[in-house]
Amino acid sequence: xxxxxxxxxxxxxxxxxxxxxxxxxxxxxxxxxxxxxxxxxxxxxxxxxxxxxxxxxxxxxxxxxxxxxxxxxxxxxxxxxxxxxxxxxxxxxxxxxxxxxxxxxxxxxxxxxxxxxxxxxxxxxxxxxxxxxxxxxxxxxxxxxxxxxxxxxxxxxxxxxxxxxxxxxxxxxxxxxxxxxxxxxxxxxxxxxxxxxxxxxxxxxxxxxxxxxxxxxxxxxxxxxxxxxxxxxxxxx
Numbered sequence: 001x002x003x004x005x006x007x008x009x010x011x012x013x014x015x016x017x018x019x020x021x022x023x024x025x026x027x028x029x030x031x032x033x034x035x036x037x038x039x040x041x042x043x044x045x046x047x048x049x050x051x052x053x054x055x056x057x058x059x060x061x062x063x064x065x066x067x068x069x070x071x072x073x074x075x076x077x078x079x080x081x082x083x084x085x086x087x088x089x090x091x092x093x094x095x096x097x098x099x100x101x102x103x104x105x106x107x108x109x110x111x112x113x114x115x116x117x118x119x120x121x122x123x124x125x126x127x128x129x130x131x132x133x134x135x136x137x138x139x140x141x142x143x144x145x146x147x148x149x150x151x152x153x154x155x156x157x158x159x160x161x162x163x164x165x166x167x168x169x170x171x172x173x174x175x176x177x178x179x180x181x182x183x184x185x186x187x188x189x190x191x192x193x194x195x196x197x198x199x200x201x202x203x204x205x206x207x208x209x210x211x212x213x214x215x216x217x218x219x220x221x222x223x224x225x226x227x228x229x230x231x232x233x234x235x236x237x
Contacts, residue, residue: 001167005040008152012044015150016125023124027115027145028052028073028080029181030065032165034129035072035174037152041127042076052080053118055111057089061182068173075171081118085110104183108144116147125149133158133197136204137217138224139189145181146227157204158197193220 016022024041028034042050052073056066066082073080088110098106115126128148130140132155140146153161158179165175179189179197190196195213202208203217221228 001164004156004164005167008040008156009044012041012127012150012152016045019125021123021125023049023051023122024127025051025053025115025118025122025124026127027111027129028054028069029129030054030062030067030069030072030174031129031177031179031181032161032170032174033131033153033179034069035170036161036165036168037127037129038072038076038078039168039170040152042078047077050076050078051118051122051124052078053111053115054080054082055085055114056082057107057182058084058086060185064173064177065182068171068177071171071173083114085114088114100184105141105144107183108141108181109147112141112144112147119149127152128154130154131156131158131161133200133204135228137193137200137220138227139193139220140227142227157201159201 016024022045024045026034026038026041028038038050038052052069054066054069054073070080070082085107089107092106112126118124119126126148128145128151130145130148130151131153134140135151135154156164162175180187181189193200194216199208199213200217203214208214226232
């Protein structure tokens, strides 16, 4: 874990230097993904160069998530802003009927827009918080939480994150809660996917090669190729 930690910190620092940026902005949700990424980015760039945006949805986001995100921001001594997305959501009025998928994805894209507004306003890069498990199965919103400049933990499976979090000494609050993007009341990642992260990672690591969970994950990977592969360009020659 120490080697992984040092490699990730070095990777973040090198990416920013290579692209001539020194400031980063992160969407801090109160979950383990963003907590690890925020910690690593602060170690790489220094706390004066990292800003966290907390973007809860009143009535949906849990108080504990906001409290935990605030606690980490204060612990790391970084600048932070709390921006409720409720008013932004209200402004999306269309002539057609929305469904659950369009509604939840819009929330993620609103957050991405806010992150990039801050980034553009402050000459910063948006640091993403998706892990390898999410990226491989396409468990993210296209041009939402998938719209970032760098994915520091994009090569780290979800189940391995907990080992790193413990190594970093992150507060237990981030280790004990069920992973959730809190897109609606009672939402959890594992319930939406229909499998535990332990099972999903077993499939992705080649340790589980058959059964209902295997078939379910393979089906999801196939369905989400439009998200996990580069944008398709029709060749003219």
